[in-house]
Amino acid sequence: MSATEGLDYWSFVELASRRLRARVGDHDAAANRVLLSLNRASDIVTYDLEAAIHRPRGRSWSAYRLVFVVWLAGPIEPKTAALLTGMSRAAVSNLAKPLVDDGVLLRTPDPEDGRSVRLELSDAGREAIEETFRAQNEREAAWVDVLTPDEQETLVGLLNKLVTARDFGVRDRR
Known part of the structure; x- marks a missing residue:
């Protein structure tokens, strides 16, 4: 039986930790494990939401992230939408x-800056995001x-602390 037979992602994290210790010696194994786990959890949840909620709706x-931001913050300039979505x-x-082509968003000239545009929801877009949000939130x-x-609040607090405690110049970019 090979060393990787029967591995799933979570047991891979443990294997990676053992092998990194053997191959590179001194390293911050806890930091590596936290970020591997965080990335994997994020990928799993994102994939599930996309497969179960968004792809069936085309x-x-x-x-969804863009329409969600426009719904709650719009009308909005594309550069601000990029900042708020992390794109x-x-x-x-x-x-x-x-x-815009599908009639979900409207793209209109910015009344304050004729060189720029604003994104806002159409009536059909508003109906679509409200229905999609309900399904997503469920x-x-x-x-x-x-x-x-309490655990939910703790997790949110820990993630916020992780992202805001250090400034590597990446907080506002994707």
């Missing part, structure tokens, strides 16, 4: 075009119901 997770301006532009609740309300 959208992507990224499109590049080019990604926002590429996502906005089909959403799935979110199913994900976190294994945690007590």
Whole structure:
């Protein structure tokens, strides 16, 4: 039997820790384990939400994030949408075009700066995001119901601390 037979991701994290210790010696194994686990958990939840909620509606997770931000913060300039979604301006532009073509978003001239535009929801877009959010939030609740309300708050606090305690110049970029 090979050393990797029967591995799943979580047992791989343990294998990686043992092998890193043997191959590179002194390293921060706890930091490596935390970030491997954080990334994996994020990937699993994102994949599930996209597969269960967004793809069946003909959208992507990224499109949902953009429409969600426009819904709650809009009308909004694309550069601000990029900041709030964690996407590049080019990604926002590429996502906005089909959403405008599909009648979900409206792209209008910025009344304060004629060189810029604002993104806002159409009536159909507002109906779509409200329905999609309800489905998404139901799935979110199913994900976190294994945690007590106190554990949920602790996790949010820890993630906030992780992201805000250090300034590596990446906080506001994707």
